[in-house]
Amino acid sequence: MGGMRTLSLELRPLGLNLEEEAPLVHQVYRGSPGYFTLIGMELPTLEDVLQDLNTLAQDPRRRAFLLFQGPEPLGYLDYKLHYPEEGDATLSLLLIREDHQGQGLGQRALAHLVEGLAGMERLYAVVYGNNPRAKAFFLAQGFRYVKDGGPAIQWYVRPLSPHRFQPR
Structure with missing residues (x-):
């Protein structure tokens, strides 16, 4: 098992x-039906996934x-640079x-993402729906709750650059 x-x-x-x-992303989605149930969404079709990836490819950020x-795709990661503001990244x-x-x-x-975000100052994470597991995950990774972005969206943030002490 440890191998x-x-x-x-x-x-x-x-x-x-x-x-x-697109079929590989779709495979990950099909292996995650609980997530789509949790956010109150139908499992995306392959056509939906292709459309989403096309939209994504057109946004340089x-x-x-x-x-x-x-050989198997186990997960999917999607983020945006310089959003909501310059120097921010949003997962x-x-x-x-x-x-x-x-399994960690x-x-x-x-950790891979954070290492690759040179020059960014903050990393935001958006949690959709009532997702206690995701909230617990982000809090355990050093994020703190920032605000609700609507009825079913919570925003979390963690600093990326070395913290400079700023007296108040």
Whole structure:
């Protein structure tokens, strides 16, 4: 059992070949039906996924990655640079397939993301729906609650740059 955890987590950028990538993203979504139930959404179709990836590819500030450990896609990560403001990054979705949750993959994906965000000062995370597991995850990763962004959206934030002490 311990052997699986030693496999390294690979983040592969999306947007190079959407026709090939969309089915892999769809596979992750199909392996995460609880998430879509939780946010009150139908499981996206392959066409929905392709459309979303096309939209994403047209926004130069957005980045998306498939998470791999071996040949199978286990997760999906989507964020936007310089949003809501210059120097901020916002994590829109970090989704780990249900059969791989609880293995520290989300933590490792977040660590990869943070390492790659050179020059950004803050990382926001958006939690949709009533999702106590996601809230607990982000709080455990050093985020703090900021505000509600509507009836079913909560915003969390954590600083990225080394903290300079600012007396009040």
